[in-house]
Amino acid sequence: MRTQVAIIGAGPSGLxxxxxxxxxxxxxxxxxxxSPEYVLSRIRAGVLEQGTVDMLEQAGVSERMRKEGLPHDGFTMAVGDTRLRIDLNGLTSGKNVMVYGQTEVTKDLMxxxxxxxxxxxxxxxxxxxxDFETDHPRVTYEKDGVSHEITCDFICGCDGYHGVSRTSVPKAAITEFEKVYPFGWLGILSYVKPVDHELIYANHPNGFALASMRSETLSRYYIQVPAGTDVNKWSDDALWDELKIRLGAQAAANMETGPTIEKSIAPLRSFVSEPLRFGRMFLAGDAAHIVPPTGAKGxxxxxxxxxxxxxxxIEFYGEKSSAGVDHYSQKALSRIWKAERFSWWMTSILHQFPDLGAFNARIQQSEMDYLASSHAAQVSLAENYVGLPF
Structure with missing residues (x-):
């Protein structure tokens, strides 16, 4: 069996x-x-940048997103006594983000x-x-107990952080950068009305909290918890009580509560591997990088x-030019590191760290106060949040 491009991984990037x-x-x-059912069961991000929305349009899979997705023109940040709405639309000359779950994106692609x-x-x-270091790469696999092989021109590793693609690269050929954070996000889904029509990011002395949504009737909430926390030790009532404390009185007054339909803890890390090309194999998505969920960049x-x-x-096959594939790693990594910086910055300003101390706590508050007083700082935040140009 032969194909032009073999893609490993049927998540949203591979599809x-x-x-x-x-x-x-x-x-x-x-x-x-x-299985397809397992892939769709994974609960992930729900905020799409303008560029991602445009790509889904280009791919011809945007019809349901346009009907059911929720365009957002802004979001709110709260640190200490400072509460600030970031006007994405006004600060970026008309750009916004789309709230539409990754599960829904994957389903549309499937x-x-x-x-x-x-x-x-x-x-x-x-x-x-x-053989991806040669001109004749191939992929082997087993299906229903039978071994198969497919030859191809290129292999694209879109199989996630724990996938086989990156681990197949000789260690001497790849450099990995990683920062592991000492906390995670405990996330819940509940069929209750969102507490606000836009997202709220909050830094409280008890820790970070996020009020988000998947639809007008399905809410997604997160709180910061120490690394290694047992999710089963958090009852629904305790979670709702803690969310009300961390999100503040205004949000608490508007919050509907109810049974949770999903409850899980996601660890936070920043990770980048370089380069992204190894002969005729490329890495993309979580196989190449991980960002903290703060800022919704994954x-x-x-x-x-x-x-x-x-x-x-497409340029390689259509124009017989290798310029695009030759520069893929350089172009992608340039944007990856900018997104890593932004996610790290949002994480650093919005979370309580075990060794924060009085000085760094004041720095967090000062950072937020500067953001509230500086139009230029708000523009920078907004343009990163809606997505830097490709």
């Missing part, structure tokens, strides 16, 4: 790449070790693949890239990787 390549007439096959009978091989075991950063990678591959 988006496949969809864009298909529309340009490039043949590809997607391999996924999990539906598009199913509609065109695309080659997505789910529950493919022992998927392994080979899925959006994966989408920007796919922007550069899909354009390079």
């Amino acid at each position: 988006l790449l496949s969809q864009l390549l298909h529309k340009a007439g490039v043949d590809c096959v997607v391999f996924e070790r999990r 539906d598009a693949h199913e509609a065109r009978s695309a080659q997505v091989i789910y529950e493919a075991e022992n998927v392994t890239p080979h 899925l959006n950063l994966a989408a920007s990787d796919i922007h550069y990678l899909s354009n390079g591959l």
